[in-house]
Amino acid sequence: MPRTGNSEEWNGGEIMGLPATILPELPVVSDIGLDENAKRLTPERIAEVVNRIIDKETAARFRVYLNTCVHCGLCSDACHWFLSNNRDPRFSPVGKVKQTLWELMKRKGKVPPEFIKECSRIAQTECNVCRKCSMYCPFGIDIAYLLITVRRICHQLGIVPQFMQDTVNSHAATFNQMWVKQDEWIDTLQWQEEEARSEVVTARIPLDKEGADVLYSVIAPEPKILAQLIGNMAQIMAVARIDWTMPSFDGWDNSNMAMFSGDFEIMGRVERAHHEAALKLKVKRIVMGECGHAFRGAVYDGPKWLAWREPPVPVVHAVDFYHELITSGRIKIARKFEEPVTVQEPCNIVRGRGLGTKLREIIAATCADFRPAEPAFEHNYCCGAGGGVINCGPPWKTSRVKGNSVKAEQLAATKAHIVITPCHNCHSGIEDIISGYKLGMHVKFFSEILMQVMEIPDELRAE
Amino acid sequence: MYDFVSGPLVWIAFVLFIGGLSYQFVRMLRTAKKDKVVYPYMNLKHGLRSLLHWLVPFASRNMRMRYETTIITFAFHICLFLLPIFLTAHIVMFSFAWGPQWGTLSERTADWLTVLVILAALFFLARRWMLPEVRFVTYWSDYVLLAVAVAPFVTGFAAHHQWFNYETIVIIHMISGVVMLGAIPFTRLSHMLFFPFTRAYMGSEFGAVRNAKDW
Numbered sequence: 061m062p063r064t065g066n067s068e069e070w071n072g073g074e075i076m077g078l079p080a081t082i083l084p085e086l087p088v089v090s091d092i093g094l095d096e097n098a099k100r101l102t103p104e105r106i107a108e109v110v111n112r113i114i115d116k117e118t119a120a121r122f123r124v125y126l127n128t129c130v131h132c133g134l135c136s137d138a139c140h141w142f143l144s145n146n147r148d149p150r151f152s153p154v155g156k157v158k159q160t161l162w163e164l165m166k167r168k169g170k171v172p173p174e175f176i177k178e179c180s181r182i183a184q185t186e187c188n189v190c191r192k193c194s195m196y197c198p199f200g201i202d203i204a205y206l207l208i209t210v211r212r213i214c215h216q217l218g219i220v221p222q223f224m225q226d227t228v229n230s231h232a233a234t235f236n237q238m239w240v241k242q243d244e245w246i247d248t249l250q251w252q253e254e255e256a257r258s259e260v261v262t263a264r265i266p267l268d269k270e271g272a273d274v275l276y277s278v279i280a281p282e283p284k285i286l287a288q289l290i291g292n293m294a295q296i297m298a299v300a301r302i303d304w305t306m307p308s309f310d311g312w313d314n315s316n317m318a319m320f321s322g323d324f325e326i327m328g329r330v331e332r333a334h335h336e337a338a339l340k341l342k343v344k345r346i347v348m349g350e351c352g353h354a355f356r357g358a359v360y361d362g363p364k365w366l367a368w369r370e371p372p373v374p375v376v377h378a379v380d381f382y383h384e385l386i387t388s389g390r391i392k393i394a395r396k397f398e399e400p401v402t403v404q405e406p407c408n409i410v411r412g413r414g415l416g417t418k419l420r421e422i423i424a425a426t427c428a429d430f431r432p433a434e435p436a437f438e439h440n441y442c443c444g445a446g447g448g449v450i451n452c453g454p455p456w457k458t459s460r461v462k463g464n465s466v467k468a469e470q471l472a473a474t475k476a477h478i479v480i481t482p483c484h485n486c487h488s489g490i491e492d493i494i495s496g497y498k499l500g501m502h503v504k505f506f507s508e509i510l511m512q513v514m515e516i517p518d519e520l521r522a523e
Numbered sequence: 524m525y526d527f528v529s530g531p532l533v534w535i536a537f538v539l540f541i542g543g544l545s546y547q548f549v550r551m552l553r554t555a556k557k558d559k560v561v562y563p564y565m566n567l568k569h570g571l572r573s574l575l576h577w578l579v580p581f582a583s584r585n586m587r588m589r590y591e592t593t594i595i596t597f598a599f600h601i602c603l604f605l606l607p608i609f610l611t612a613h614i615v616m617f618s619f620a621w622g623p624q625w626g627t628l629s630e631r632t633a634d635w636l637t638v639l640v641i642l643a644a645l646f647f648l649a650r651r652w653m654l655p656e657v658r659f660v661t662y663w664s665d666y667v668l669l670a671v672a673v674a675p676f677v678t679g680f681a682a683h684h685q686w687f688n689y690e691t692i693v694i695i696h697m698i699s700g701v702v703m704l705g706a707i708p709f710t711r712l713s714h715m716l717f718f719p720f721t722r723a724y725m726g727s728e729f730g731a732v733r734n735a736k737d738w
Contacts, residue, residue, distance in 0.1 A: 118558075119554045119555065119556075119557035119558035120551055120554035120555035120556075120557065120558045120561055121555075121558050121560075121561065121724070122558075123551075123554060124551055124717050124720070124721060125721065127711060127713055127717065128711065128713065128714045128717040128718065128721055129711065130665075130668075130711050130714055131657070131660040131661055131662070131665050131711075132657065133654060133656040133657035133659075133660060134585060134592075136656040137585065137588060138585075142656065147655060147656065148655075149655045149656040149658070149659030149660070150659070152656045152659070152660075154656075154660050155656065155659050155660060158659065158660045194725055194737065195583075195584075195585075195729075195736075195737045195738065196584075196585040198577060198585070198718075198722075199714060199717070199718050199721045199722060200573065200577070200721050200722040200723075200724065200725030200726065200737060201721060201725075202725060202728075360732070360733075364559065364560055367559060369563045410735070411729075411733070411735050412733050412735065413733055413734055413735065414733065414734030414735040414736075435584075437736075438735050438736050438737075439584055
């Protein structure tokens, strides 16, 4: 069915004012998770779930937010989807709430399965829940929270993009995101330990070491497809002489896509396993690799769901950790990285932790030619991949890349050659943008820069 | 009719307004307990810091991105408070009934500020029509709310200048004031009550929990 802007079918709402807005048709994307599962939905089931989630799982914020919004549209300019789609109002934050939640509320959940499919598409694939819009709403309405509530409803109805749901299934079955088996995990660590030792003789990846200072956790794509990052970390830890460990057992993966699919029960289990691994090993703190959503899950969304105000073990993001290593002199910089670099500031650690300044400081310490992107810090544009959007898989890649042309323009304006992306989602998302818009740039994790400029003392250097 | 409108109806309006706001306030506090994060995250310093950045014109990036909207929105809201409280005619009636009185705006100033409110309302209307992102999320109720907010000013202006039949206009003016006061707690005009809390909560979550700014 073609999707037209004014179709009662999908937006269900009135568009007031003159003249009527003519909105272009958007391409139809087929996704089994939406199309097939929607066939099993009944109107009764939909109404039951919608009303249950709204009545039982939401409280003051939800009600006040909906009663406070004056439909002013001032949140729109925050959103890269809106800006990149020719200011199409269907992509503005409030526009997305209107097409989903307002209609669900107005019709008291009495909507057809097609409508729930649209809700899933909008909330799951066209919003990165990056929370920038709540910095533009004059009232500070947490629009991302409203759209996550829509995701929650869709999840409870089983309408989740197929790739996303597969990832959540992996979390549920294996406690990691990518179906990594126990032996594969340990093998990968041993392999990377060997690799690291071919550069730094003292490099080790100590497994299950009780009482270590640091538990280092990663997201499952690292052992699966980016194993060298773990080897890099083993070298960095050895040079910095950090007492660290990694768990051989479940809880090593700090990623959490269930947080983004609306499956909060699985999200809670995954986060609990992660923190319990740290508690079991009696470490002083968790240091996590360069990933933004993992930080959000471990520090905010997971603890929130588990009714912990703070995580039980302090969690330090890699950017914070590198900053500590560099400023304390544990890592010395032998030479500067010469190529011009810019940075993609991950929402979940810049807007989510205020690490923008530290990120600039470690770049300044390691790179000779930094080209800042504008807007910056908390106002930076999301990469378009975060919030689970990239995990919705190949069917949604075209709309994701098209939905972030402002990012391409922002990066191109810096004229940098390298985009530092201290987040896995940003890394993949920016890579897609670079190739989609032919920017001719490359992405690097900060650790990859650090590996090139870090001084390895002679006594540690392998022959 | 005049006696009813200027007597009991005023009481009804204030009961609705103050009672309604109190009801909404208590309800917010009670439901906030169910919302696990609100009380633990709320933080006075960061809440106020955020409020300040959104109460001072151009202190937030979004306000700097659209000068006209910022100036007009601030002017509109300030006049909305100033005019009814410091209008000579209102104070005369108030002190006639209860005694106390306070400083007033000159008639000329009040006139100009009223025109300002009406022009600002026209700007909001034009914005609703002209900007796709606003038009897309506009319902009939948005026009009604704008009319409810601005009607006391239009009718007050007409009454002051003795347009049409004075007594009829004054009665309409009083009724429109009652409608506005009564509507505030029970419609989206309740942002008058909720704004400081939603902003302070977001400021707290950004500032105290996430170590970031929200302006």
